[in-house]
Amino acid sequence: MTIEWQHYAASGSYYDELIASGTGPRPAARALCEYLASLSDQELHERKTAAELAILVMGITFTVYTEGGSIDRAWPFDIVPRIIPKHEWDRAEAGLKQRVQALNLFIDDLYHEQKIIRDGVFPAEVLAQSVNFRPQCVGVSPRYGVWAHICGSDLVRDKDGTIYVLEDNLRVPSGVSYMLENRVVTKRVFPELFGHQRIQPVDDYTLRLYDMLASLSPRPGDHPTVVVLTPGIYNSAYFEHSYLAQQMGVELVEGNDLEVGDDDCVYMRTIEGLERVDVIYRRIDDLFLDSEVFRPDSTLGVKGLMRAWRKGNVALANAPGAGVADDKVVYAFVPQIIKYYLDQDPLISNVPSYLCMRETDRNHVLANLDKLVVKPANESGGYGMLVGPHATPAERKRFAELIPKDPRNYIAQPTLALSTSPTLCDDRMEPRHVDLRPFILSGPTTYVTTGGLTRVALKKGSLVVNSSQGGGSKDTWIVGTEGL
Amino acid sequence: MLSRVAQNIYWMTRYVERAEDTARLINVNTNLLLDLPRTTTFGWLPLIFIVGAEKLFFEKDPYRLADETNVVKFLISDREHPGSIISSLAAARENLRTTRDTVPQEAWEQINGLYIYARDHTPSRRGRYEFLRRVIHGAQQIGGLLAGTMTRTAAYDFVRLGHYLERADMTTRILDVRSANLLSHASQTQTQTSMQTQAPIPATREEQDPFESIQWMSVLKSLSAYQVYRQQVRVRVNGPDVLKFLLQDEYFPRAVAFCLRQLDICLRKLPRHEAALAALAALQQTLNAATVPDLAREGLHDFIDEVQIGLGELHGQIAAAYFAH
Numbered sequence: 001m002t003i004e005w006q007h008y009a010a011s012g013s014y015y016d017e018l019i020a021s022g023t024g025p026r027p028a029a030r031a032l033c034e035y036l037a038s039l040s041d042q043e044l045h046e047r048k049t050a051a052e053l054a055i056l057v058m059g060i061t062f063t064v065y066t067e068g069g070s071i072d073r074a075w076p077f078d079i080v081p082r083i084i085p086k087h088e089w090d091r092a093e094a095g096l097k098q099r100v101q102a103l104n105l106f107i108d109d110l111y112h113e114q115k116i117i118r119d120g121v122f123p124a125e126v127l128a129q130s131v132n133f134r135p136q137c138v139g140v141s142p143r144y145g146v147w148a149h150i151c152g153s154d155l156v157r158d159k160d161g162t163i164y165v166l167e168d169n170l171r172v173p174s175g176v177s178y179m180l181e182n183r184v185v186t187k188r189v190f191p192e193l194f195g196h197q198r199i200q201p202v203d204d205y206t207l208r209l210y211d212m213l214a215s216l217s218p219r220p221g222d223h224p225t226v227v228v229l230t231p232g233i234y235n236s237a238y239f240e241h242s243y244l245a246q247q248m249g250v251e252l253v254e255g256n257d258l259e260v261g262d263d264d265c266v267y268m269r270t271i272e273g274l275e276r277v278d279v280i281y282r283r284i285d286d287l288f289l290d291s292e293v294f295r296p297d298s299t300l301g302v303k304g305l306m307r308a309w310r311k312g313n314v315a316l317a318n319a320p321g322a323g324v325a326d327d328k329v330v331y332a333f334v335p336q337i338i339k340y341y342l343d344q345d346p347l348i349s350n351v352p353s354y355l356c357m358r359e360t361d362r363n364h365v366l367a368n369l370d371k372l373v374v375k376p377a378n379e380s381g382g383y384g385m386l387v388g389p390h391a392t393p394a395e396r397k398r399f400a401e402l403i404p405k406d407p408r409n410y411i412a413q414p415t416l417a418l419s420t421s422p423t424l425c426d427d428r429m430e431p432r433h434v435d436l437r438p439f440i441l442s443g444p445t446t447y448v449t450t451g452g453l454t455r456v457a458l459k460k461g462s463l464v465v466n467s468s469q470g471g472g473s474k475d476t477w478i479v480g481t482e483g484l
Numbered sequence: 485m486l487s488r489v490a491q492n493i494y495w496m497t498r499y500v501e502r503a504e505d506t507a508r509l510i511n512v513n514t515n516l517l518l519d520l521p522r523t524t525t526f527g528w529l530p531l532i533f534i535v536g537a538e539k540l541f542f543e544k545d546p547y548r549l550a551d552e553t554n555v556v557k558f559l560i561s562d563r564e565h566p567g568s569i570i571s572s573l574a575a576a577r578e579n580l581r582t583t584r585d586t587v588p589q590e591a592w593e594q595i596n597g598l599y600i601y602a603r604d605h606t607p608s609r610r611g612r613y614e615f616l617r618r619v620i621h622g623a624q625q626i627g628g629l630l631a632g633t634m635t636r637t638a639a640y641d642f643v644r645l646g647h648y649l650e651r652a653d654m655t656t657r658i659l660d661v662r663s664a665n666l667l668s669h670a671s672q673t674q675t676q677t678s679m680q681t682q683a684p685i686p687a688t689r690e691e692q693d694p695f696e697s698i699q700w701m702s703v704l705k706s707l708s709a710y711q712v713y714r715q716q717v718r719v720r721v722n723g724p725d726v727l728k729f730l731l732q733d734e735y736f737p738r739a740v741a742f743c744l745r746q747l748d749i750c751l752r753k754l755p756r757h758e759a760a761l762a763a764l765a766a767l768q769q770t771l772n773a774a775t776v777p778d779l780a781r782e783g784l785h786d787f788i789d790e791v792q793i794g795l796g797e798l799h800g801q802i803a804a805a806y807f808a809h
Contacts (some may be wrong), residue, residue: 233582242585252585257488269487271638271806272755 076472095347260304497646505654
């Protein structure tokens with residue numbers, strides 16, 4: 001017996017996902033914790049090695065950019081699952097559906113009448129300075145009014161256990177393949193645990209994704225041609241692109257596999273000749289999609305693609321311009337957006353945010369740089385952030401200069417006491433900070449993954465969970481607790 | 485199937501085959517060198533012409549010495565030479581990287597492993613044979629892996645198109661080494677006798693004969709064809725019969741006619757094959773119409789040129805039909 005949960009050093013200052021401080025494993029995690037405690041050091045170590053081997057053999061990698069070129073690295077994975085009780089997850093799921101529904105209505109409104117601005121709920125100047133608003137998309141009406149077909153929203157838990165939405169990724173969110181592969185690895189490593197518990201399956205994501213994509217086809221028919229468009233092997237998420245294409249049984253294409261014909265339809269070049277493409281799941285940023293409309297120097301996209309899309313000859317997921325809602329300033333307005341379009345109160349809260357564009361907020365932020373987290377409005381991957389309490393005076397000074405120069409581009413939030421979850425570190429169980437990225441599919445219906453991708457900051461005390469910056473991941477279990 | 489994927493698979497196998505056959509090319513020349521009398525100082529320069537890289541070889545230094553060290557280095561480990569073994573393996577690997585989901589995972593590991601081996605070993609003169617042997621075996625393993633694990637869809641047809649087209653081309657080039665050395669042999673005989681600086685070379689036909697069969701034997705051996713030739717042709721090794729065997733045999737897998745037959749089988753399974761099949765038929769006709777005993781005496785080099793142009797034409801038609809951009 002190696003793990004004595006009463007000695008697990010869950011600090012009282014954080015919420016731990018599996019272990020309640022003082023009382024031991026939470027009900028949904030009890031079976032797992034007892035099982036882990038029944039394993040010897042040797043057995044636990046063997047499970048860990050088995051997982052590493054599975055990851056190597058399955059070729060689960062991510063790409064890291066270095067000065068010497070890019071390299072594929074094995075995906076860092078922790079074998080101890082993170083568990084969320086089903087009744088709690090049901091609430092979060094409903095909240096995510098509500099949120100994405102409102103965001104899609106908001107995007108559609110911005111590209112049409114902009115009622116929300118006319119009604120004074122959303123400030124015109126925020127839109128005016130949005131870097132992700134695409135004038136080329138004005139007036140286009142994607143089917144079902146949906147622009148963000150695939151959304152990845154990051155959830156975190158504060159000290160008292162409340163779940164907050166930290167951000168919404170509406171451009172090309174990634175990570176879902178790791179969520180799926182983590183489950184495959186966990187099933188290989190702990191098969192005995194799946195027999196006795198109500199662990200909800202996650203495997204139907206790629207089927208749902210395919211059905212959603214197929215439903216967007218401009219040509220009615222049983223077999224629309226769906227493709228995944230990747231920037232190529234040097235992209236950090238290339239593994240995921242090829243994984244999803246393979247799982248859905250569709251072609252993985254690059255920009256120069258496609259062309260737009262004189263009829264403004266999109267075709268892919270195959271050995272049989274040109275084949276019409278109906279739906280493109282694009283994993284390329286807006287600005288690289290079409291050199292005719294966006295960056296003229298881009299060779300990643302397809303010339304004329306926007307023409308074809310505007311005419312309704314091809315569906316793009318996510319729709320170009322959907323990123324307008326993927327902005328940390330817009331994020332701060334989501335509660336009002338939900339209220340405005342759905343006349344409902346948000347089911348999941350936002351992290352309270354200070355908008356530096358507002359003078360009072362800005363003064364507060366500048367006076368409290370040592371306590372707050374400052375984020376640029378349009379960065380992702382954890383880049384360009386200031387974590388006040390952990391920053392050096394020089395870093396804080398730099399932000400004190402940056403913020404007044406471009407206040408629209410910065411928001412600040414209190415430093416959250418991100419929850420922890422037991423993680424195997426050098427064969428010892430230690431608490432490490434985690435977040436959760438569920439994926440929400442929107443089409444004729446809305447679907448939320450069962451749980452999502454749990455990312456874990458493997459470094460002690462670190463709050464940064466991004467894989468590009470020393471983060472790893474865990475399998476996420478949604479466990480039914482009735483009768484436990 | 486996407487044109488790009490077809491193109492990458494085709495080039496991946498072409499490059500693997502090229503690495504293997506370049507290794508065989510170096511072996512045949514090494515063996516010829518060992519077998520010939522010391523007085524015939526035939527060179528390594530013909531190899532540069534045979535792989536069509538004379539411009540590149542002399543680009544930096546027009547007076548670069550085409551000796552064994554320089555030529556072998558150029559053919560094995562020169563990254564600036566796109567046809568070197570290391571460049572071919574690197575190119576095969578790059579082509580496979582983008583199509584990893586189409587071919588079995590083990591093939592990737594095998595190509596990656598062979599590339600890393602070649603990258604980390606620069607063979608000395610003594611270690612050269614072992615190095616080349618491993619390259620040849622590694623390439624054979626890749627072919628075996630693909631044959632044993634790939635499902636027989638269009639992707640596999642492109643694997644085979646790449647293999648056989650490159651192989652046909654390289655077999656003709658290996659034969660060309662022989663013809664080049666015959667020629668240089670003859671011309672050297674003249675210049676050397678006229679200069680009287682060295683002992684005269686045996687000049688009569690009978691005197692040259694023993695060397696000739698030894699040389700043709702090494703050509704056969706470098707193509708793993710010696711055993712089959714003995715079993716099938718059943719006459720003593722001689723130029724015309726070896727040439728006929730390696731050009732026109734329909735059963736030996738490195739013979740040009742065999743390769744062309746395989747190309748025919750693959751192409752017929754693919755759509756839009758008319759132009760490529762026409763180019764192939766023209767090439768087959770050229771090959772069948774050749775009177776090999778005459779070629780053995782003269783005109784081999786020109787004939788091989790003609791075959792290579794035909795192979796180039798065939799590649800052009802394949803690219804136009806399936807890879808066109």
